[in-house]
Amino acid sequence: MKTDTSRYVKELVETIGVVVEKAGFQPAVGRVLACLMVSDPPYKTFDEIQRYLGISKSAVSNALNALMSREMVDYITKPGVRRRYFQLATAGMISQMKKRLSLHSAMPELLRAVVEARSNKYPKFNRSLLETSEFLSFMEKEISGAIDKWEALKAKKL
Amino acid sequence: MKTDTSRYVKELVETIGVVVEKAGFQPAVGRVLACLMVSDPPYKTFDEIQRYLGISKSAVSNALNALMSREMVDYITKPGVRRRYFQLATAGMISQMKKRLSLHSAMPELLRAVVEARSNKYPKFNRSLLETSEFLSFMEKEISGAIDKWEALKAKKL
DNA sequence: TGGTTGGTTCTGTACTTGCAGAACAAAAAG
DNA sequence: CTTTTTGTTCTGCAAGTACAGAACCAACCA
Numbered sequence: 001m002k003t004d005t006s007r008y009v010k011e012l013v014e015t016i017g018v019v020v021e022k023a024g025f026q027p028a029v030g031r032v033l034a035c036l037m038v039s040d041p042p043y044k045t046f047d048e049i050q051r052y053l054g055i056s057k058s059a060v061s062n063a064l065n066a067l068m069s070r071e072m073v074d075y076i077t078k079p080g081v082r083r084r085y086f087q088l089a090t091a092g093m094i095s096q097m098k099k100r101l102s103l104h105s106a107m108p109e110l111l112r113a114v115v116e117a118r119s120n121k122y123p124k125f126n127r128s129l130l131e132t133s134e135f136l137s138f139m140e141k142e143i144s145g146a147i148d149k150w151e152a153l154k155a156k157k158l
Numbered sequence: 159m160k161t162d163t164s165r166y167v168k169e170l171v172e173t174i175g176v177v178v179e180k181a182g183f184q185p186a187v188g189r190v191l192a193c194l195m196v197s198d199p200p201y202k203t204f205d206e207i208q209r210y211l212g213i214s215k216s217a218v219s220n221a222l223n224a225l226m227s228r229e230m231v232d233y234i235t236k237p238g239v240r241r242r243y244f245q246l247a248t249a250g251m252i253s254q255m256k257k258r259l260s261l262h263s264a265m266p267e268l269l270r271a272v273v274e275a276r277s278n279k280y281p282k283f284n285r286s287l288l289e290t291s292e293f294l295s296f297m298e299k300e301i302s303g304a305i306d307k308w309e310a311l312k313a314k315k316l
Numbered sequence: 317t318g319g320t321t322g323g324t325t326c327t328g329t330a331c332t333t334g335c336a337g338a339a340c341a342a343a344a345a346g
Numbered sequence: 347c348t349t350t351t352t353g354t355t356c357t358g359c360a361a362g363t364a365c366a367g368a369a370c371c372a373a374c375c376a
Contacts, residue, residue, distance in 0.1 A: 009275050016268050037272050042283040056336045090286035094293050110174050114195050117167050125200040128248035135252050142304035214366045
Protein backbone atom coordinates (compact mmCIF):
# COMPACT_ATOMS: atom_id res chain seq x y z
CA MET A 1 0.00 0.00 0.00
CA LYS A 2 1.11 3.46 -0.90
CA THR A 3 4.23 2.18 -2.54
CA ASP A 4 3.22 4.62 -5.25
CA THR A 5 4.05 7.91 -3.57
CA SER A 6 7.82 7.65 -3.52
CA ARG A 7 9.99 10.11 -5.36
CA TYR A 8 11.22 7.36 -7.66
CA VAL A 9 7.75 6.15 -8.57
CA LYS A 10 6.57 9.69 -9.24
CA GLU A 11 9.43 10.08 -11.68
CA LEU A 12 8.46 6.80 -13.28
CA VAL A 13 4.97 8.16 -13.78
CA GLU A 14 6.31 11.28 -15.47
CA THR A 15 8.56 9.25 -17.74
CA ILE A 16 5.82 6.85 -18.73
CA GLY A 17 3.51 9.80 -19.25
CA VAL A 18 5.91 11.29 -21.75
CA VAL A 19 6.29 8.01 -23.63
CA VAL A 20 2.52 7.65 -23.90
CA GLU A 21 2.25 11.27 -24.95
CA LYS A 22 4.77 10.69 -27.74
CA ALA A 23 2.62 7.80 -28.87
CA GLY A 24 0.01 10.41 -29.79
CA PHE A 25 -2.05 10.84 -26.65
CA GLN A 26 -2.66 14.02 -24.73
CA PRO A 27 -0.30 14.75 -21.86
CA ALA A 28 -2.93 14.26 -19.19
CA VAL A 29 -3.96 10.93 -20.71
CA GLY A 30 -0.42 9.66 -20.40
CA ARG A 31 -0.20 10.75 -16.76
CA VAL A 32 -3.47 9.10 -15.83
CA LEU A 33 -2.48 5.88 -17.53
CA ALA A 34 0.88 5.86 -15.80
CA CYS A 35 -0.72 6.67 -12.48
CA LEU A 36 -2.94 3.61 -12.79
CA MET A 37 0.06 1.48 -13.67
CA VAL A 38 1.88 2.26 -10.45
CA SER A 39 -1.24 2.44 -8.33
CA ASP A 40 -1.12 0.11 -5.36
CA PRO A 41 -3.82 -1.17 -5.04
CA PRO A 42 -4.21 -1.29 -8.81
CA TYR A 43 -7.28 0.92 -8.82
CA LYS A 44 -7.98 4.48 -7.83
CA THR A 45 -11.04 6.66 -7.50
CA PHE A 46 -11.56 9.73 -9.62
CA ASP A 47 -10.38 12.11 -6.98
CA GLU A 48 -7.47 9.96 -5.86
CA ILE A 49 -6.24 10.25 -9.42
CA GLN A 50 -6.86 13.96 -9.40
CA ARG A 51 -4.99 14.49 -6.16
CA TYR A 52 -2.19 12.14 -7.13
CA LEU A 53 -1.53 14.05 -10.32
CA GLY A 54 -2.56 17.51 -9.17
CA ILE A 55 -4.59 18.24 -12.28
CA SER A 56 -8.13 19.52 -12.79
CA LYS A 57 -11.29 17.46 -12.67
CA SER A 58 -12.00 18.14 -16.32
CA ALA A 59 -8.57 16.88 -17.29
CA VAL A 60 -9.12 13.69 -15.31
CA SER A 61 -12.58 13.22 -16.74
CA ASN A 62 -11.44 13.71 -20.32
CA ALA A 63 -8.46 11.45 -19.88
CA LEU A 64 -10.45 8.64 -18.28
CA ASN A 65 -13.09 8.81 -20.97
CA ALA A 66 -10.49 8.81 -23.72
CA LEU A 67 -8.87 5.75 -22.18
CA MET A 68 -12.16 3.98 -21.54
CA SER A 69 -13.34 4.58 -25.09
CA ARG A 70 -10.23 2.69 -26.22
CA GLU A 71 -10.83 0.06 -23.54
CA MET A 72 -7.44 0.75 -22.02
CA VAL A 73 -9.05 1.54 -18.68
CA ASP A 74 -12.21 0.29 -17.06
CA TYR A 75 -13.75 0.57 -13.62
CA ILE A 76 -15.31 -1.54 -10.96
CA THR A 77 -17.85 -0.50 -8.38
CA LYS A 78 -18.46 -1.78 -4.91
CA PRO A 79 -22.02 -2.69 -3.95
CA GLY A 80 -23.93 0.24 -2.54
CA VAL A 81 -21.17 2.73 -3.41
CA ARG A 82 -21.61 5.10 -6.29
CA ARG A 83 -17.92 5.88 -6.56
CA ARG A 84 -16.05 4.15 -9.36
CA TYR A 85 -12.68 2.45 -8.98
CA PHE A 86 -10.72 2.96 -12.16
CA GLN A 87 -8.11 0.46 -13.18
CA LEU A 88 -5.84 -0.34 -16.04
CA ALA A 89 -7.29 -2.84 -18.53
CA THR A 90 -4.14 -4.54 -19.75
CA ALA A 91 -6.02 -6.75 -22.19
CA GLY A 92 -7.40 -3.63 -23.82
CA MET A 93 -3.97 -2.04 -23.78
CA ILE A 94 -2.52 -4.98 -25.64
CA SER A 95 -5.26 -5.07 -28.24
CA GLN A 96 -4.89 -1.33 -28.69
CA MET A 97 -1.19 -1.87 -29.34
CA LYS A 98 -1.98 -4.63 -31.80
CA LYS A 99 -4.32 -2.30 -33.62
CA ARG A 100 -1.66 0.39 -33.84
CA LEU A 101 0.97 -2.03 -35.02
CA SER A 102 -1.25 -3.43 -37.73
CA LEU A 103 -0.98 -0.13 -39.60
CA HIS A 104 -3.34 -1.22 -42.39
CA SER A 105 -2.36 2.03 -44.08
CA ALA A 106 -3.70 3.10 -47.43
CA MET A 107 -0.16 3.80 -48.54
CA PRO A 108 0.76 0.62 -50.44
CA GLU A 109 -2.40 0.87 -52.49
CA LEU A 110 -1.89 4.58 -53.12
CA LEU A 111 1.65 4.02 -54.28
CA ARG A 112 0.46 1.42 -56.76
CA ALA A 113 -2.14 3.89 -57.99
CA VAL A 114 0.60 6.48 -58.45
CA VAL A 115 2.71 4.14 -60.51
CA GLU A 116 -0.35 3.22 -62.53
CA ALA A 117 -0.94 6.88 -63.30
CA ARG A 118 2.67 7.65 -64.19
CA SER A 119 4.19 7.47 -67.64
CA ASN A 120 6.68 4.69 -68.28
CA LYS A 121 9.45 7.10 -69.14
CA TYR A 122 11.22 6.66 -65.81
CA PRO A 123 11.02 2.95 -65.14
CA LYS A 124 13.68 3.10 -62.44
CA PHE A 125 11.69 5.58 -60.42
CA ASN A 126 8.50 3.60 -60.95
CA ARG A 127 10.32 0.46 -59.78
CA SER A 128 11.41 2.32 -56.63
CA LEU A 129 7.88 3.43 -55.87
CA LEU A 130 6.67 -0.12 -56.28
CA GLU A 131 9.41 -1.40 -54.03
CA THR A 132 8.34 1.07 -51.36
CA SER A 133 4.80 -0.16 -51.70
CA GLU A 134 5.95 -3.75 -51.49
CA PHE A 135 8.03 -3.06 -48.42
CA LEU A 136 5.02 -1.68 -46.60
CA SER A 137 2.81 -4.58 -47.66
CA PHE A 138 5.50 -7.02 -46.60
CA MET A 139 5.84 -5.42 -43.18
CA GLU A 140 2.10 -5.37 -42.72
CA LYS A 141 1.88 -9.07 -43.41
CA GLU A 142 4.87 -9.89 -41.22
CA ILE A 143 3.48 -7.89 -38.34
CA SER A 144 0.11 -9.52 -38.50
CA GLY A 145 1.91 -12.84 -38.64
CA ALA A 146 3.87 -11.91 -35.53
CA ILE A 147 0.66 -11.03 -33.73
CA ASP A 148 -0.80 -14.41 -34.64
CA LYS A 149 2.36 -16.04 -33.39
CA TRP A 150 2.03 -14.23 -30.06
CA GLU A 151 -1.56 -15.28 -29.76
CA ALA A 152 -0.69 -18.89 -30.48
CA LEU A 153 2.00 -18.71 -27.84
CA LYS A 154 -0.44 -17.34 -25.30
CA ALA A 155 -3.03 -19.95 -26.18
CA LYS A 156 -0.52 -22.71 -25.64
CA LYS A 157 0.63 -21.37 -22.29
CA LEU A 158 -2.84 -21.45 -20.79
CA MET B 159 5.40 14.54 -69.35
CA LYS B 160 2.81 16.43 -67.46
CA THR B 161 0.91 13.31 -66.61
CA ASP B 162 0.82 14.86 -63.19
CA THR B 163 -1.66 17.66 -63.73
CA SER B 164 -4.81 15.64 -64.29
CA ARG B 165 -7.75 15.94 -61.95
CA TYR B 166 -7.27 12.37 -60.83
CA VAL B 167 -3.60 12.78 -60.02
CA LYS B 168 -4.27 15.97 -58.10
CA GLU B 169 -6.73 14.07 -55.98
CA LEU B 170 -4.14 11.37 -55.46
CA VAL B 171 -1.75 14.01 -54.21
CA GLU B 172 -4.30 15.30 -51.73
CA THR B 173 -5.07 11.81 -50.48
CA ILE B 174 -1.44 10.88 -50.06
CA GLY B 175 -0.84 14.21 -48.39
CA VAL B 176 -3.46 13.39 -45.80
CA VAL B 177 -2.01 9.94 -45.16
CA VAL B 178 1.46 11.40 -44.64
CA GLU B 179 -0.02 14.09 -42.44
CA LYS B 180 -1.66 11.46 -40.27
CA ALA B 181 1.71 9.81 -39.94
CA GLY B 182 2.76 12.87 -37.96
CA PHE B 183 4.08 15.29 -40.57
CA GLN B 184 2.90 18.81 -41.27
CA PRO B 185 0.25 19.17 -43.95
CA ALA B 186 2.56 20.98 -46.34
CA VAL B 187 5.20 18.28 -45.91
CA GLY B 188 2.72 15.64 -46.98
CA ARG B 189 1.71 17.63 -50.04
CA VAL B 190 5.27 18.20 -51.14
CA LEU B 191 6.13 14.55 -50.70
CA ALA B 192 3.08 13.48 -52.66
CA CYS B 193 3.81 16.03 -55.36
CA LEU B 194 7.26 14.54 -55.86
CA MET B 195 5.79 11.05 -56.03
CA VAL B 196 3.56 11.89 -58.97
CA SER B 197 6.00 14.28 -60.60
CA ASP B 198 6.80 13.33 -64.15
CA PRO B 199 9.75 13.71 -64.61
CA PRO B 200 10.46 12.56 -61.06
CA TYR B 201 12.03 15.83 -60.03
CA LYS B 202 10.81 19.38 -59.72
CA THR B 203 12.37 22.72 -59.01
CA PHE B 204 11.50 24.75 -55.95
CA ASP B 205 9.08 26.96 -57.77
CA GLU B 206 7.51 24.20 -59.80
CA ILE B 207 6.59 22.64 -56.49
CA GLN B 208 5.32 25.94 -55.24
CA ARG B 209 3.17 26.56 -58.28
CA TYR B 210 1.97 22.95 -58.42
CA LEU B 211 0.72 23.10 -54.86
CA GLY B 212 -0.16 26.78 -54.70
CA ILE B 213 1.51 27.32 -51.34
CA SER B 214 3.98 29.91 -50.11
CA LYS B 215 7.72 29.81 -50.60
CA SER B 216 8.30 29.49 -46.88
CA ALA B 217 6.01 26.50 -46.70
CA VAL B 218 7.89 24.85 -49.55
CA SER B 219 11.24 25.68 -48.02
CA ASN B 220 10.26 24.32 -44.59
CA ALA B 221 8.78 21.18 -46.06
CA LEU B 222 11.76 20.42 -48.29
CA ASN B 223 14.18 20.95 -45.44
CA ALA B 224 12.15 18.75 -43.12
CA LEU B 225 12.13 16.02 -45.75
CA MET B 226 15.80 16.42 -46.61
CA SER B 227 16.81 16.27 -42.96
CA ARG B 228 15.15 12.85 -42.85
CA GLU B 229 16.75 11.93 -46.17
CA MET B 230 13.35 11.34 -47.70
CA VAL B 231 14.07 13.89 -50.41
CA ASP B 232 17.29 14.98 -52.03
CA TYR B 233 18.20 17.10 -55.01
CA ILE B 234 20.38 17.04 -58.07
CA THR B 235 21.84 19.98 -59.88
CA LYS B 236 22.73 20.45 -63.50
CA PRO B 237 26.17 21.76 -64.37
CA GLY B 238 26.31 25.53 -64.49
CA VAL B 239 22.77 25.89 -63.12
CA ARG B 240 22.20 27.06 -59.61
CA ARG B 241 18.65 25.79 -59.47
CA ARG B 242 18.08 22.54 -57.59
CA TYR B 243 15.98 19.66 -58.85
CA PHE B 244 14.29 18.02 -55.89
CA GLN B 245 13.34 14.40 -56.02
CA LEU B 246 12.00 11.69 -53.82
CA ALA B 247 14.68 9.55 -52.18
CA THR B 248 12.88 6.24 -51.92
CA ALA B 249 15.81 4.55 -50.20
CA GLY B 250 15.62 7.18 -47.49
CA MET B 251 11.85 6.79 -47.35
CA ILE B 252 12.21 3.10 -46.72
CA SER B 253 14.85 3.49 -44.04
CA GLN B 254 12.71 6.15 -42.43
CA MET B 255 9.84 3.66 -42.36
CA LYS B 256 12.10 1.00 -40.92
CA LYS B 257 13.12 3.40 -38.20
CA ARG B 258 9.50 4.17 -37.35
CA LEU B 259 8.54 0.52 -37.33
CA SER B 260 11.41 -0.45 -35.07
CA LEU B 261 9.75 1.42 -32.20
CA HIS B 262 12.60 0.66 -29.79
CA SER B 263 10.37 2.27 -27.21
CA ALA B 264 11.35 2.60 -23.59
CA MET B 265 8.04 1.07 -22.63
CA PRO B 266 8.96 -2.59 -21.99
CA GLU B 267 11.78 -1.52 -19.72
CA LEU B 268 9.60 1.00 -17.92
CA LEU B 269 6.92 -1.58 -17.33
CA ARG B 270 9.46 -3.91 -15.78
CA ALA B 271 10.62 -1.06 -13.57
CA VAL B 272 7.03 -0.45 -12.51
CA VAL B 273 6.54 -4.08 -11.53
CA GLU B 274 9.85 -3.97 -9.70
CA ALA B 275 8.64 -1.00 -7.70
CA ARG B 276 5.23 -2.45 -6.91
CA SER B 277 4.32 -4.50 -3.86
CA ASN B 278 3.59 -8.16 -4.39
CA LYS B 279 0.10 -7.86 -3.02
CA TYR B 280 -1.53 -7.97 -6.42
CA PRO B 281 0.37 -10.65 -8.28
CA LYS B 282 -2.25 -10.94 -10.98
CA PHE B 283 -1.94 -7.29 -11.89
CA ASN B 284 1.83 -7.50 -11.80
CA ARG B 285 1.66 -10.50 -14.10
CA SER B 286 -0.49 -8.52 -16.53
CA LEU B 287 1.96 -5.64 -16.57
CA LEU B 288 4.79 -8.03 -17.29
CA GLU B 289 2.81 -9.65 -20.05
CA THR B 290 2.27 -6.26 -21.63
CA SER B 291 5.97 -5.61 -21.43
CA GLU B 292 6.72 -9.00 -22.95
CA PHE B 293 4.28 -8.42 -25.76
CA LEU B 294 6.03 -5.22 -26.73
CA SER B 295 9.48 -6.81 -26.54
CA PHE B 296 8.23 -9.71 -28.60
CA MET B 297 6.83 -7.44 -31.29
CA GLU B 298 10.00 -5.41 -31.36
CA LYS B 299 12.08 -8.49 -31.95
CA GLU B 300 9.69 -9.84 -34.56
CA ILE B 301 9.64 -6.58 -36.43
CA SER B 302 13.37 -6.27 -36.53
CA GLY B 303 13.45 -9.87 -37.71
CA ALA B 304 11.01 -9.02 -40.47
CA ILE B 305 13.19 -6.11 -41.55
CA ASP B 306 16.21 -8.41 -41.72
CA LYS B 307 14.15 -10.84 -43.74
CA TRP B 308 13.24 -8.10 -46.20
CA GLU B 309 16.84 -7.06 -46.50
CA ALA B 310 17.93 -10.63 -47.13
CA LEU B 311 15.27 -10.90 -49.79
CA LYS B 312 16.47 -7.73 -51.48
CA ALA B 313 20.08 -8.86 -51.28
CA LYS B 314 19.22 -12.12 -52.97
CA LYS B 315 17.28 -10.45 -55.77
CA LEU B 316 20.21 -8.30 -56.87
C1' DT C 317 27.49 48.49 -60.53
C1' DG C 318 22.86 47.23 -60.16
C1' DG C 319 19.36 43.65 -61.21
C1' DT C 320 17.63 38.90 -61.27
C1' DT C 321 17.29 34.17 -59.62
C1' DG C 322 16.82 30.70 -56.06
C1' DG C 323 16.02 30.00 -51.72
C1' DT C 324 16.08 31.08 -46.38
C1' DT C 325 14.66 33.40 -42.35
C1' DC C 326 11.73 36.57 -39.78
C1' DT C 327 7.34 38.49 -38.46
C1' DG C 328 2.55 38.39 -37.89
C1' DT C 329 -1.54 35.87 -37.56
C1' DA C 330 -5.39 32.49 -37.83
C1' DC C 331 -6.25 28.22 -36.14
C1' DT C 332 -5.78 24.39 -32.94
C1' DT C 333 -4.70 22.09 -28.42
C1' DG C 334 -5.05 21.17 -23.74
C1' DC C 335 -6.23 22.37 -19.66
C1' DA C 336 -8.23 25.14 -15.55
C1' DG C 337 -12.20 26.64 -13.28
C1' DA C 338 -16.94 27.12 -12.91
C1' DA C 339 -21.37 25.85 -13.87
C1' DC C 340 -24.09 21.95 -14.22
C1' DA C 341 -26.41 17.29 -13.48
C1' DA C 342 -27.81 13.09 -11.23
C1' DA C 343 -27.84 10.23 -7.48
C1' DA C 344 -27.57 9.53 -2.71
C1' DA C 345 -27.68 11.12 2.11
C1' DG C 346 -29.56 13.81 5.73
C1' DC D 347 -36.60 19.28 0.13
C1' DT D 348 -31.70 20.54 0.87
C1' DT D 349 -26.93 19.18 0.85
C1' DT D 350 -23.19 16.31 -0.45
C1' DT D 351 -20.88 13.23 -3.47
C1' DT D 352 -19.28 11.89 -7.98
C1' DG D 353 -18.55 13.01 -11.90
C1' DT D 354 -19.54 15.72 -16.84
C1' DT D 355 -19.79 19.61 -19.75
C1' DC D 356 -19.05 24.47 -20.92
C1' DT D 357 -16.34 28.68 -21.18
C1' DG D 358 -12.21 31.03 -21.56
C1' DC D 359 -7.50 31.42 -22.01
C1' DA D 360 -2.42 30.45 -22.60
C1' DA D 361 0.57 28.13 -25.42
C1' DG D 362 1.78 25.91 -29.60
C1' DT D 363 1.32 25.02 -34.91
C1' DA D 364 1.49 25.96 -39.57
C1' DC D 365 1.52 28.94 -42.86
C1' DA D 366 1.51 33.56 -45.64
C1' DG D 367 4.05 37.48 -46.88
C1' DA D 368 7.90 40.25 -46.65
C1' DA D 369 12.46 41.09 -45.76
C1' DC D 370 16.62 39.25 -46.54
C1' DC D 371 20.86 37.11 -48.57
C1' DA D 372 24.11 34.98 -51.64
C1' DA D 373 25.27 33.82 -56.26
C1' DC D 374 25.21 34.78 -60.87
C1' DC D 375 24.19 38.11 -64.72
C1' DA D 376 24.10 42.31 -67.53
